[in-house]
Amino acid sequence: MSKDSQIQDAKKLKAKRYEKELRKLQAELCQLQDWVKHKGLRAIIIFEGRDGAGKGGTIRALTERVSPRVFRTVALPAPSDREKTQMYLQRYMAHFPAAGEVVIFDRSWYNRAGVEYVMGFCNKEQHRLFLERCPEIEKYIVDAGIILIKFWLEVSDENQRQRFEARITDPLRQWKLSPMDLPSRTKWYEYSRARDLMLKATDTKWAPWYILRSDDKKRARLNCLAHLLELIPYKKVPREKIKLPERSKKGAYDDQASLKGRRFVPEKY
Secondary structure (H helix, E strand, C coil): CCHHHHHHHHHCCCHHHHHHHHHHHHHHHHHHHHHHHHHCCEEEEEEEECCCCCHHHHHHHHHCCCCCCCEEEECCCCCCHHHHCCCCCHHHHCCCCCCCEEEEEECCHHHCCCHHHHCCCCCHHHHHHHHHHHHHHHHHHHHCCCEEEEEEEECCHHHHHHHHHHHHHCCCCHHHCCCCHHHHHHCHHHHHHHHHHHHHHHCCCCCCEEEEECCCHHHHHHHHHHHHHHHCCCCCCCCCCCCCCCCCCCCCCCCCHHHCCCCCCCCCC
C-alpha cells in the first residue's frame, strides 16, 4: 500500500460516527420529503461518474429512509431498437417528476457525453450536437419549474482499480461487474477528456455540475446528502399528533390456533 493510501485510510470515518451522521442527514431528508409533497415540488437529481465511482452506494444512502413514491430512482437499460429511433432525450422525459416527486437518474442523458462517446455508440456529430443542445434543453427544464441538480462523482485511478478487482474476486460484488467495466478501465484518459468536454459545455448557471470526490465512499455519501439539503430550501411541515388506537375485541377468536397445521418457514436462526 502506498503512503498516500495509508494516509487516506487513517482519515476514513469510523463506522459509528458515519452511522450517526448518516442518520441525522436521513432524518433531514425525511423532512425535505414532507416539504416536497407539501409544496408540490418537482426535482431531478442526476448522478454521473466513471464506473466504480460509487454512484449506487450514494443513491442508496439517499433513498433508503424515504418513500420510493416520492424519491424515485430511474436506471434505464440500453435503449431498445425502437428507442434508438426516438429523439435522444425522449425516453428520459417519460420519467420526469410530477408534483411532489424527486426523480433520481442513476446515469442519465449524459450517457451520450460519456460511455456512448468513449465506447463508440454514438458518432462525433451526435456527440457535438448533444453538448451544444443540452444546456438549452436543461434551461427549458429549469424554466418549467423543475429543480435540476447534477452530481459528478470523481474517483481516482487507484481506487477505481481496487473496486474493479473487488468486483472480480468478491462473490457479493461480482454482479456489479458490467460488460463496460473492463473496457472502460483501459480508456481512463479517454473518459477524462470526455468528462472535461462535458463539464465545459454543460456546467451552466441554471444547471451547474457539483463534483463529489468519492475515493472515501462514506465521506462522499455524507457530503452529497448534506449538500443536497442545502440546494433545496425546505421547512419542517407541522404534523398532527397521532395516537395508536386500541385493538378492537369485536369478533375476537384464537387467531394463532387457526394457523395450526399450516406451513411455516423453518426457524434456522
